[in-house]
Amino acid sequence: MYRFSKEQVxxxxxxxxxxxxxxxxxxxxxxxxxxxxxxxxxxxxxxxxEGKPNNKLAHGFCRYITNMATSYFAGKPVRYIFKxxxxxxxxxxxxxxxxxxxxxxxxxxxxxxxxxxxxxxxxVGFYLIFSNEFSDLRIKKLDAEAxxxxxxxxxxxxxEAAVRIWSExxxxxxxxxxxxxxxxxxxxxxxxxxxxxxxxxxxxxxxxHYMKDIPVIIVWNNEEQLGDYEPVITLNDAYxxxxxxxxxxxxxxxxxxxxxxxxxxxxEDALTGDLDDDGDASxxxxxxxxxxxxxxxxENGQAQWLTKNVNDAANENYKNRLYKDIFFLSxxxxxxxxxxxGNLSGIAIKYKMTGLEELAIMKENRMRSAQTKMLRIxxxxxxxxxxxxxxxxxxxxxxxxxxxxxxxxIITDVKNLEGIISRETQLDMLPVSIVxxxxxxxxxxxxxxxDAERLPxxxxxxxxx
Numbered sequence: 001m002y003r004f005s006k007e008q009v010x011x012x013x014x015x016x017x018x019x020x021x022x023x024x025x026x027x028x029x030x031x032x033x034x035x036x037x038x039x040x041x042x043x044x045x046x047x048x049x050e051g052k053p054n055n056k057l058a059h060g061f062c063r064y065i066t067n068m069a070t071s072y073f074a075g076k077p078v079r080y081i082f083k084x085x086x087x088x089x090x091x092x093x094x095x096x097x098x099x100x101x102x103x104x105x106x107x108x109x110x111x112x113x114x115x116x117x118x119x120x121x122x123x124v125g126f127y128l129i130f131s132n133e134f135s136d137l138r139i140k141k142l143d144a145e146a147x148x149x150x151x152x153x154x155x156x157x158x159x160e161a162a163v164r165i166w167s168e169x170x171x172x173x174x175x176x177x178x179x180x181x182x183x184x185x186x187x188x189x190x191x192x193x194x195x196x197x198x199x200x201x202x203x204x205x206x207x208x209h210y211m212k213d214i215p216v217i218i219v220w221n222n223e224e225q226l227g228d229y230e231p232v233i234t235l236n237d238a239y240x241x242x243x244x245x246x247x248x249x250x251x252x253x254x255x256x257x258x259x260x261x262x263x264x265x266x267x268e269d270a271l272t273g274d275l276d277d278d279g280d281a282s283x284x285x286x287x288x289x290x291x292x293x294x295x296x297x298x299e300n301g302q303a304q305w306l307t308k309n310v311n312d313a314a315n316e317n318y319k320n321r322l323y324k325d326i327f328f329l330s331x332x333x334x335x336x337x338x339x340x341x342g343n344l345s346g347i348a349i350k351y352k353m354t355g356l357e358e359l360a361i362m363k364e365n366r367m368r369s370a371q372t373k374m375l376r377i378x379x380x381x382x383x384x385x386x387x388x389x390x391x392x393x394x395x396x397x398x399x400x401x402x403x404x405x406x407x408x409x410i411i412t413d414v415k416n417l418e419g420i421i422s423r424e425t426q427l428d429m430l431p432v433s434i435v436x437x438x439x440x441x442x443x444x445x446x447x448x449x450x451d452a453e454r455l456p457x458x459x460x461x462x463x464x465x
Contacts, residue, residue, distance in 0.1 A: 001225070003153040006184055009161045015191060016199045019165055019180060022148050030144045033122045033227050036062040036236065043240035053251035057243045061236045062229040065332045066120040069228050072353075073360040074116040075402030076432060077109040078371065081439065083394045095390045098382050099375070106139040112371075114141050116363065119221040120228045124149075127217035127370070128164070129377055131210055137381060139374075149218050160184075162216035183214050212380040219370045222362050232326050239322045246315060261302050331355035350403075357401070364399050371397055400432050407431055 008014050039060040048054040082096040118125035126142040148163040164181040175195045182189040187206035327334045379392040427438035
């Protein structure tokens, strides 16, 4: 985390040093995390002496950890619940429709998932909010390598500025220009430098971004700013090495040398393919050895394969220990583990996923604050554009875990709470597949009750009146 003032960041010389430091300290780490997610692990760069087996077995533990943790936390979309606004200047429905239109146009559910996955891989993910040429709000996910957040050196540690870095290349991949856009609370400051230039230079007049805050939303994965699988990368490497070495041993065994002692010269000639002038005796030895798989030795001769003694049990115990440590330390369960076999109850499965739930809670706390800032920025922009006074604090966020639950048990528990808790709280307890919006469901129930209480319309002419 970088802590500098906005004035420092806007200085071209300082900005150049900041970008250089970021690209040397953080970008290699981000690229390493991306490589491991793509199963481009260190074993693939291993070299061996020519002629020796060199199996390179890469395992996707890191990919599994991120996909599992992200799908459990963000697999089900965030639910935005809009409460009635008490200002009297608007209705909750107008505000809800305006916000949901922005979210729908930007595919917010997919966007939230991808940013969560980026944070899981590299420790941080970014949203960038901007207004396009039609004054419509757009939200874009940025890679961790493309954004430098700069915080205030004060005790508050608020976001002072954000630097987006990008570059242009020609068709052959040659660098043409490097750009740096510095976002503050009001403007976007544009800097660039050409190939061979040392410092960035401001080349355009700062342009307003029309947001009432820095339009960069930062989602940290945790306080330590680490990805979910970064602590177990070395274990992944060790497992790759162990499995690759086992495959090498199998190759060595397949291509083992045949050690022959006390053999006659006839056998030696057959093995080398040398025959005498008439070709009779040694030719027979060659036929027996190569076709009939027969070998004739002298009285004290012997033949055996020259192989390395391998302790298979110790190797398998070592690999099993690495396998278990990877999942234990990453807090992500291995669903193929024997602990998940059998007819387990929902409570038993939840107990085994305690570590994953703790991981999801940390993610939710970070995502909730990021979503709150996003809602505030979007609402402020809509208020300015539409001359409204909508309050983003009237929006609540609800996060549902992507977990297979026993709906019948939940419904039974909800029924047992009848008369103890409010009707809305009961509806909130139901899975999102049954009730996605408890307020809307209550409104529908009220409307159905009113419709049922209405008296049927009677045609008075039919009874002579």
